[in-house]
Amino acid sequence: MIRTKNRACTGKRRHDTQEKAEEHRDRLIANGAVRVAAYQCRNRSCGGWHVGHTPKPRTTR
Template identity: 75%
Template sequence: MIRTKGRACTGKRRHDTEDQAEDHRQSLIAQGAVRLTTYRCRNRACRGWHVGHLPKPRT
């Protein structure tokens, strides 16, 4: 699970299901985005699915 560092999901697109979020992730990748993942929102008011960036690899 990707941590959001305590940030709220304000400004993020909410998806009702993991499949919807995955479809959105695939469309973003088709447009050239890289290193994206889908994750369940930990915000109790949201509890939806979001698309976010993976952490940068450690060097």
């Protein structure tokens, strides 16, 4: 699951279904986006799906 850093989903494109969110993700990837994923919104009042960037891989020191 992708974390939203406790931000509301204001300003994010809401998709009604997982399929629509994944179609949007696929279009973004086709246009050169990297590390993006569809996820279900944790905000109860939204109840939709969003597309966002996945976290960068952690590096060990």
